[in-house]
Amino acid sequence: MKTNKIIKVAIASNNYIYNLGIKTILSVIGIKPELFEINTTKELRNLIIERDSPIYLIINEDIFNSNLEQELYKVKNLASDCPLLLFKNNQTKICHSMACISYDENQREILRKLEDFFFSNDVNKKTESSILSERELDILKEVALGLSNKEIAEKLFISINTVITHRKNITEKLGIKTIAGLTIYAILNGIINPKQVNNN
Amino acid sequence: MKQKILFTTKSKMADVIHTNYGLIPIISRFGIEFGFGNKTIEEVCSDKSINVWFVLEIINSYHNDNYFPEKKLQDFSTKLIIDYLSNTHSYYLDNKIIEIQDYINEMELAASIHNLQNIKLLNDFFSEYREELKQHLGKEDKLIFPYIKNLEKISESGKITKEIVDQIKENSIEKYEKTHDNLEVKLSDLKNLIIKFIPPVLCPEICQKLLIELFRLESDLQNHANIEEKVLIPKVKLLEKKILKQSENK
Known part of the structure; x- marks a missing residue:
């Protein structure tokens, strides 16, 4: 995890042994979250509605009574900012884009998937890009889109010298000098959309 | 240090x-x-x-x-220096670049769905760099080094032709020196993207190897550029001057 902020994790399941297992694995991969243990879809729903920041949801299929796919869809809609991981029977079929772990997977796979779940869905990512100031982000966006200093100055109603100063600061803060490198940084942090680059 | x-x-x-x-x-x-x-x-x-x-x-x-003994190194023949630099070029292109590319490819293969796009971006970035490096080194091997070897040959034999005088006047090494771009900057960017910004990958061992190779290549290129800029180019400038002077005295 990039920041030291305590993350929130909800474990939703009816199975006591399973809950205990997940908690153990979390401590194995070094995650000490603020933990919510939930047994019913109603509790899950309430937790999601009342959240003030994203929660990592680790949901066991056993809390859903019927129509798994539809129930999951509802959860996803309510909690679009929350990463979701489903534990399921290997016979259960769900949409491919859903992150999930089957009971019969081995230790290595399970650890890998859980680590991946936490590390690649960093909900604190936004604070990361605050390395740069708002204005620097504006400038970086235009640089990444391929605009020259002069064009940026005209577009943002500032002098070329100001643009140059901002660019110098951006490079110093990030340690990245070339336009190609800055473009990648901008894409990684969602400052620009990769499609925009192709159009230019 | x-x-x-x-x-x-x-x-x-x-x-x-x-x-x-x-x-x-x-x-x-x-x-x-x-x-x-x-x-x-x-x-x-x-x-x-x-x-x-x-x-x-x-x-x-x-x-x-x-x-960095510029003066001592300048005493060696241009042929010796050029042979060494050419060997270094093929070491970069035939070994290092391929090795680094393999590591990035492996990282891409092992990437999780969430990280795949990021690794692909790195891969594109490196491919672009690879092309630039190829062109840069290729230009030296095919144009600059033969030019320098020719200068030395002419200077030794004293057979100064009009062609060579024109070439020196129009396309001196100084012109090349001005466009001799820095090959390390992009590598340094690549390193920082990996060290600071790409989310952790699932194959940390390969990522470590990749970084170590990038550091090595960067410092190797630095030394290489020093030899070109502080040793070879000053030598060539002297040669050019000498030939121009000889042609005036004729």
Whole structure:
């Protein structure tokens, strides 16, 4: 995890042994979250509605009574900012884009998937890009889109010298000098959309 | 950085490698192979008929960051310097670049769905760099080095042609020096993207190897550029001046 902020994790399941297992694995991969243990879809729903920041949801299929796919869809809609991981029977079929772990997977796979779940869905990512100031982000966006200093100055109603100063600061803060490198940084942090680059 | 003791012609070749294993690729560029027993640098070089003083200066300049004997290196023939630089070029293109590319490809194969796009971006970035490097080194091998060799030949024989005088006047090495771009900047960006910004990958071992190779290549390129800019180019400028002067005296 990039920041030291305590993350929130909800474990939703009816199975006591399973809950205990997940908690153990979390401590194995070094995650000490603020933990919510939930047994019913109603509790899950309430937790999601009342959240003030994203929660990592680790949901066991056993809390859903019927129509798994539809129930999951509802959860996803309510909690679009929350990463979701489903534990399921290997016979259960769900949409491919859903992150999930089957009971019969081995230790290595399970650890890998859980680590991946936490590390690649960093909900604190936004604070990361605050390395740069708002204005620097504006400038970086235009640089990444391929605009020259002069064009940026005209577009943002500032002098070329100001643009140059901002660019110098951006490079110093990030340690990245070339336009190609800055473009990648901008894409990684969602400052620009990769499609925009192709159009230019 | 700590001051490092310089090697002498009497240093044992094996000690050189034991002291600084980073020199392994450097000695192989001179065609020096392992199995040198207790021979000194001097003995190994004389077996291979290589100029020991040149080898020594190059080894020391790589070994000690504060040591760069421009004047001493300028005393060597341009042919010796160019042969060394050409060997270094093929070392970059045929070994290092391919090795680094393989690591990035492996990382892409092992990437999770969430990280795949990011690794692909790195891969594109490196491909672009690879092309630039190829062009840069290719231009030196095909245009600049032959030009310099020709200059030296003419200067030695004294047969100065109008063509060469025109070439010096229109396309002197100074013109090239101005466009000699820095090859390390993009590498440094690539390193920082990996170290600071790409989310952790699922294959940390490969990522570590990749980073170590990037650091090595960067410092190798730095030394390489120093030899070109501080040794070769000043030598060529002198040659050009000499030829122009001779042509005026005719």
